[in-house]
Amino acid sequence: MSGDQSSKGILSFVPLFGPFLILWFIFWLVPLFTGLELSFTGHVSEMASDGAKVGEYKATWGNYQAALGDAKWVKSLGNTTLFVVGSITSTLTLSFFLASVIFRMHRVSQAICLFLLIVPSLALPGTLAKLFYLFFHGKSGVLNQFLVMPLGFQQVNWMMNPDWILPCLVFQSVWRWTGLITLLLFCGMQAIPRWQFETASLEGANRGMVLQTILFPGVRHLLWFAAIFLLVDGVAAFSGAYNLLGGSGGVLDAGLLFVTYVYQVAFPGGSGRFDLPLASAMSLAVAIATTGIAYFLIWSSSKKGVAR
Amino acid sequence: MFKFLSRICLLMVLLLTTYPFLWMFFSSFKTNQEIYRTAHIIPKFFNFFAYKLLFSNDLIKFDEVLLRSLFLSGGQAVLACLVTAATGYAIAVGRFWGKRLLFLAAMLLILYPKQALSLFLFEWMVRLGITGSLYGLLFSGVASGLGVVFFAQVFKKIPPELVDLARLEGKSHFGCFLTFLPLVKPALITYGILHFLLSWQEHLLPLLVLKSDELTLPLALAKLSDSSYRIPEAVGLAAGVVALLPMLILFGISFKRIRSALSDWVVS
Numbered sequence: 001m002s003g004d005q006s007s008k009g010i011l012s013f014v015p016l017f018g019p020f021l022i023l024w025f026i027f028w029l030v031p032l033f034t035g036l037e038l039s040f041t042g043h044v045s046e047m048a049s050d051g052a053k054v055g056e057y058k059a060t061w062g063n064y065q066a067a068l069g070d071a072k073w074v075k076s077l078g079n080t081t082l083f084v085v086g087s088i089t090s091t092l093t094l095s096f097f098l099a100s101v102i103f104r105m106h107r108v109s110q111a112i113c114l115f116l117l118i119v120p121s122l123a124l125p126g127t128l129a130k131l132f133y134l135f136f137h138g139k140s141g142v143l144n145q146f147l148v149m150p151l152g153f154q155q156v157n158w159m160m161n162p163d164w165i166l167p168c169l170v171f172q173s174v175w176r177w178t179g180l181i182t183l184l185l186f187c188g189m190q191a192i193p194r195w196q197f198e199t200a201s202l203e204g205a206n207r208g209m210v211l212q213t214i215l216f217p218g219v220r221h222l223l224w225f226a227a228i229f230l231l232v233d234g235v236a237a238f239s240g241a242y243n244l245l246g247g248s249g250g251v252l253d254a255g256l257l258f259v260t261y262v263y264q265v266a267f268p269g270g271s272g273r274f275d276l277p278l279a280s281a282m283s284l285a286v287a288i289a290t291t292g293i294a295y296f297l298i299w300s301s302s303k304k305g306v307a308r
Numbered sequence: 309m310f311k312f313l314s315r316i317c318l319l320m321v322l323l324l325t326t327y328p329f330l331w332m333f334f335s336s337f338k339t340n341q342e343i344y345r346t347a348h349i350i351p352k353f354f355n356f357f358a359y360k361l362l363f364s365n366d367l368i369k370f371d372e373v374l375l376r377s378l379f380l381s382g383g384q385a386v387l388a389c390l391v392t393a394a395t396g397y398a399i400a401v402g403r404f405w406g407k408r409l410l411f412l413a414a415m416l417l418i419l420y421p422k423q424a425l426s427l428f429l430f431e432w433m434v435r436l437g438i439t440g441s442l443y444g445l446l447f448s449g450v451a452s453g454l455g456v457v458f459f460a461q462v463f464k465k466i467p468p469e470l471v472d473l474a475r476l477e478g479k480s481h482f483g484c485f486l487t488f489l490p491l492v493k494p495a496l497i498t499y500g501i502l503h504f505l506l507s508w509q510e511h512l513l514p515l516l517v518l519k520s521d522e523l524t525l526p527l528a529l530a531k532l533s534d535s536s537y538r539i540p541e542a543v544g545l546a547a548g549v550v551a552l553l554p555m556l557i558l559f560g561i562s563f564k565r566i567r568s569a570l571s572d573w574v575v576s
Contacts, residue, residue, distance in 0.1 A: 023451035035428030126529035127548035239511035
């Protein structure tokens with residue numbers, strides 16, 4: 001490869017990576033430290049007892065302690081964990097199945113199926129929420145009409161039943177991402193060398209064996225990539241739940257996701273608490289945990305020799 | 309038998325995926341009463357009142373909303389392509405101190421994305437005095453970790469001999485990058501469209517940063533769906549159709565290129 005190892009080498013590359021680094025610094029690193037500083041700004045109750053001005057900087061763990069003692073935050077974390085796990089497992093399973101079916105089809109059918117599948121990924125999450133509300137939800141909604149009632153069950157009021165709110169949010173996420181992940185996995189399957197299938201065919205391997213020994217190992221690195229993408233996206237999920245539940249957590253906060261709650265704590269648009277330091281502490285704690293989990297996923301995938 | 313069953317499953321998923329959007333299109337011509345009878349797809353009359361109301365600017369200035377979203381997403385996509393492709397090229401081709409740190413910076417952007425940072429970004433923008441600025445919002449979304457990692461893989465495929473040859477001809481690294489840029493056109497288009505899509509769908513940061521009367525499409529859709537405004541459902545659905553169209557056209561035109569670029573990327 002070209003390029004110099006000397007200090008002159010880095011200087012000649014500065015015009016290339018300089019703009020990225022500047023933008024990364026201004027819009028990622030500095031805001032992160034701003035959040036860190038905010039999260040250590042005196043908590044409201046402490047400031048009141050000290051007679052200090054609220055919002056005045058005073059290094060304290062008060063916001064982190066307050067976050068841990070906040071039952072609603074803990075609930076939102078539990079909901080988000082279920083949402084993320086549900087979305088990742090359902091989306092990856094369905095996408096792998098669909099990609100393996102489409103992989104065996106004719107070229108033209110492949111293109112049509114893949115394009116139709118990604119349509120929900122192209123829609124705004126708000127559109128998906130509205131469609132869910134009008135099309136799937138409700139007494140005359142498709143879910144009740146074609147799934148629940150034919151099986152002999154009572155109609156379900158999906159968004160008013162705390163047991164069903166979270167599965168509805170997971171459904172939206174699966175609906176949104178399955179097409180794009182299927183496309184990615186399909187491209188991965190196409191990249192598997194032909195001779196592997198020919199050898200399997202000569203050895204009389206059945207469909208299940210091909211799936212298990214060729215297709216799955218062939219796209220395993222992409223499944224890890226998709227899992228990390230869905231993890232990060234799921235933790236930061238806001239728009240779908242915001243549109244469906246109007247910025248609240250729904251009945252008994254059953255659909256209260258982490259970002260929605262942070263929004264409620266931080267801004268008057270939510271509950272009106274306007275407690276930015278507490279919201280920062282909540283956000284940062286989750287960010288560190290999520291980054292740690294994602295890093296662990298990358299590390300374990302490379303350990304297993306999955307990542308290429 | 310397994311083949312038959314799996315094809316039936318695929319058909320059902322396809323139906324579940326696309327039928328609601330057909331229903332949305334037809335329902336944008338319906339009255340509320342018709343919309344609530346979900347089972348019927350074709351409206352009695354094709355009434356364009358929802359589209360007329362949407363673009364009449366009586367509810368919200370929808371044409372401005374559309375232009376704002378196009379400007380934001382388009383601007384971000386073009387700038388992100390150039391900035392992240394240049395960084396990806398530096399990582400792929402260069403051998404300099406700090407290269408690993410640069411890659412780490414990009415990875416951190418993926419693991420802790422802007423969406424999760426919205427609250428801090430908002431506070432930082434308040435301190436900078438750029439809340440309400442469309443340009444502030446635009447530039448905040450240009451640096452993308454995914455883009456850097458994507459282009460680093462793409463440029464690794466350029467033979468080192470070719471880079472050396474260009475260097476021997478006296479070209480700077482920036483000059484080499486500009487020379488090789490047309491070679492990765494499918495990757496540029498693919499990433500540009502993906503970035504456009506993610507920016508098009510962004511909700512939280514514009515909600516925090518922009519003035520309440522300066523909406524982007526996701527914010528406008530949330531406003532049109534707000535039951536307290538008593539806006540006919542067809543208007544929200546019409547907005548959904550209008551918001552989906554540019555993405556469908558973009559993906560439709562470049563779907564083949566996107567597939568080929570993704571296929572190249574997944575093997576690298």
